[in-house]
Amino acid sequence: AQSVTQPDIHITVSEGASLELRCNYSYGATPYLFWYVQSPGQGLQLLLKYFSGDTLVQGIKGFEAEFKRSQSSFNLRKPSVHWSDAAEYFCAVGGMGGSQGNLIFGKGTKLSVKP
């Protein structure tokens, strides 16, 4: 069965430090992969997505993610975290035939940023 694992429930980083959020997926075919962010009081916002091609994907707000098929991973990175990045981050797999709405989500990683 398809699934997404985000092993870290909560991460705290200092402002200005680098960030990497882990995501592993289980999917029978070539996956379509997504990262969403939910800031307090807001809906889910798409940060970036991978369908095919270059395995390093650039997203909004300075985030990037790298698809590694051999490791079944799609980790999210940011070189320098800002206090406004404090939020909950969700990795998702989807694309049954290309759908971007019928998604399987991980449990989320909550990011706290220390001043």
Next chain:
Amino acid sequence: EAGVTQFPSHSVIEKGQTVTLRCDPISGHDNLYWYRRVMGKEIKFLLHFVKESKQDESGMPNNRFLAERTGGTYSTLKVQPAELEDSGVYFCASSQEWNTEAFFGQGTRLTVV
């Protein structure tokens, strides 16, 4: 342009009562999705509308949940009767086509006491 809007933002009801959640998708979006996140768990897909038709309702937990989208515009999700385990955040999303980006609402937090 208005995004996906959900009403109410919070709802507290007693076990056995009925609650109706509403989702207004982005204008022109034929595809509408409902999701639910129970505390500490994943966000789980409930169902997918294309216009007024249910395309996929494989995630609906049981027959206490009824989703409608009359006229293919806004959608409602009714829980009747509500149980304690129905507590969680219900998200709605919409997309123009089935293979284009889905935009999410801010969610409705439902608490059943």
